[in-house]
Amino acid sequence: MVHSARQSRVVRTTLLTATAGLLAAGLTVPIQASAAPEPPPDPCEGAQTFSEADRLAGNCLPGNDVARLFQAPDTSGLLGVDEEAKSDNVRVLANIPKQGAFAEESAYNSDLAFQGRYAFAGNYNGFTVYDIAQPTRPKVVSQVVCPGAQGDVSVYGDLLVVSVDAARSDDSCSSEPDSATNADAWEGVRIFDISNVRKPEYVAAVATPCGSHTNTIAPGPAVKPGKSEGKGNGKGPKGKVQDLYVYVSSYSPNAAFPNCQPPHDLISVVKVPLKAPQDAAIVATPVLFPDGGNPGLGYSRQTSGCHDLTSYPEKDLMAGACMGDGIVLDISDREAPVVTEQVRDEENFSFWHSATFNNDATKIVFTDELGGGGAPVCNEETGDTKGANGIYDLGSDGQLELKSYYKIPRPQSNTENCVAHNGSLVPVAGKDIMVQAWYQGGWSMFDFTDSENPVEIAWHDRGPLSDERLVLGGAWSTYYYNGHIYSNEIQRGFDVFRVDDRRIAGAEKVRFDELNPQMQPSYPEKGKPGKR
Numbered sequence: 001m002v003h004s005a006r007q008s009r010v011v012r013t014t015l016l017t018a019t020a021g022l023l024a025a026g027l028t029v030p031i032q033a034s035a036a037p038e039p040p041p042d043p044c045e046g047a048q049t050f051s052e053a054d055r056l057a058g059n060c061l062p063g064n065d066v067a068r069l070f071q072a073p074d075t076s077g078l079l080g081v082d083e084e085a086k087s088d089n090v091r092v093l094a095n096i097p098k099q100g101a102f103a104e105e106s107a108y109n110s111d112l113a114f115q116g117r118y119a120f121a122g123n124y125n126g127f128t129v130y131d132i133a134q135p136t137r138p139k140v141v142s143q144v145v146c147p148g149a150q151g152d153v154s155v156y157g158d159l160l161v162v163s164v165d166a167a168r169s170d171d172s173c174s175s176e177p178d179s180a181t182n183a184d185a186w187e188g189v190r191i192f193d194i195s196n197v198r199k200p201e202y203v204a205a206v207a208t209p210c211g212s213h214t215n216t217i218a219p220g221p222a223v224k225p226g227k228s229e230g231k232g233n234g235k236g237p238k239g240k241v242q243d244l245y246v247y248v249s250s251y252s253p254n255a256a257f258p259n260c261q262p263p264h265d266l267i268s269v270v271k272v273p274l275k276a277p278q279d280a281a282i283v284a285t286p287v288l289f290p291d292g293g294n295p296g297l298g299y300s301r302q303t304s305g306c307h308d309l310t311s312y313p314e315k316d317l318m319a320g321a322c323m324g325d326g327i328v329l330d331i332s333d334r335e336a337p338v339v340t341e342q343v344r345d346e347e348n349f350s351f352w353h354s355a356t357f358n359n360d361a362t363k364i365v366f367t368d369e370l371g372g373g374g375a376p377v378c379n380e381e382t383g384d385t386k387g388a389n390g391i392y393d394l395g396s397d398g399q400l401e402l403k404s405y406y407k408i409p410r411p412q413s414n415t416e417n418c419v420a421h422n423g424s425l426v427p428v429a430g431k432d433i434m435v436q437a438w439y440q441g442g443w444s445m446f447d448f449t450d451s452e453n454p455v456e457i458a459w460h461d462r463g464p465l466s467d468e469r470l471v472l473g474g475a476w477s478t479y480y481y482n483g484h485i486y487s488n489e490i491q492r493g494f495d496v497f498r499v500d501d502r503r504i505a506g507a508e509k510v511r512f513d514e515l516n517p518q519m520q521p522s523y524p525e526k527g528k529p530g531k532r
């Protein structure tokens with residue numbers, strides 16, 4: 001999500017109207033009756049001060065006024081609280097509600113990663129391991145309580161990497177919330193040994209500048225016995241990968257935060273020796289925007305770091321969504337990524353949030369998380385080009401060209417936070433198809449083989465969590481893995497779906513041993529699908 005969960009970083013007081021109560025520490029919003037003839041007050045009007053880390057607050061910066069987001073039309077005729085709707089080709093297979101230490105409303109479910117028969121689900125209070133060998137009957141294997149906010153997860157071999165984007169008193173799982181003004185406070189990435197998924201072991205922690213909002217991984221080059229490491233994508237013949245690289249994205253520096261100083265135009269590169277993960281450490285902090293990035297032109301946020309990165313190790317590529325900028329990077333040297341292309345959309349993109357390559361890396365779908373994931377922007381008032389996906393062709397010359405926008409066609413109510421969020425490819429040979437979360441807009445599967453004319457294939461939606469207040473909820477991450485769709489719903493828990501449609505025929509035969517949607521694998525473009 002756009003906001004960092006580091007509420008402890010608030011060093012100024014947020015003074016907003018009741019309509020925009022979501023911007024402050026309170027995590028729900030009272031909604032005014034839509035029948036009033038006068039528009040609600042402008043939440044950005046007046047002498048207000050705030051921390052950019054607060055939810056939505058950064059959108060009140062010049063050029064990012066979101067007052068109109070609270071002028072959504074009356075949508076009382078849409079789905080009621082907890083009602084469900086879906087396309088005819090979707091089957092709802094299972095749901096496991098949040099439980100234990102994750103049951104409370106403020107314990108948000110977040111990202112997902114997969115390995116074999118297991119799904120690893122992040123939460124602001126830690127992570128859960130699910131056994132998905134029987135998709136109709138998923139089971140909780142273990143739950144690790146280790147608070148820290150964000151909970152972005154990546155898995156590789158016996159290791160699980162978890163992002164912490166909130167100042168803590170120390171790096172332990174028993175730490176307490178701290179102030180980012182404290183130089184001794186900790187935030188960054190935690191590393192767990194998951195060789196025994198029933199008893200994950202906490203093995204390492206690495207503090208990173210401004211914490212870790214998200215993390216993206218890529219294996220180092222494969223090394224033959226007796227050979228030294230070099231550049232490459234980790235697929236050397238008969239070689240063995242020795243190191244895992246973790247690319248840490250974070251943003252919103254502040255002069256008052258000793259460990260998060262402006263301008264913060266960088267990412268952190270953490271090297272994790274696979275045989276000695278306890279020795280994980282930062283090996284580089286490359287500056288991606290030596291000229292400062294987007295200064296906040298037009299509709300866009302100012303760039304002060306990256307929100308998310310997606311690696312494609314087999315092609316030595318990475319795409320970055322960095323607040324006011326979208327970028328492409330060469331990662332052939334894992335410790336020295338180089339920006340090769342940079343684009344902006346000052347008219348329609350407020351906050352570049354995430355990126356997904358198509359299978360042959362000739363396209364990138366960038367998402368705009370307008371409103372920080374906490375606003376109702378799936379409505380006629382906001383339109384279909386804001387809070388949407390931007391579909392770009394990536395030419396052989398490395399240049400990006402915007403071809404179209406895609407946004408779900410179903411308007412949502414005033415009490416539903418809805419905007420483009422996390423998704424992944426559906427591995428259909430010769431086609432470009434993606435499934436994607438839209439918070440309380442549910443999820444959508446769409447075909448963007450024709451970059452200029454994306455078409456929806458399937459969808460699922462629930463009504464709001466409340467018809468009286470905006471409760472932060474909905475699908476945070478929705479991914480396709482080995483024949484099924486898995487979704488981590490912020491409040492309602494872990495969902496499993498199946499889509500039966502001839503347009504994705506063959507996708508179920510493509511099997512991955514491991515899937516991190518922010519580290520894309522390739523799949524066969526033609527011929528018989530095989531295991532990867």
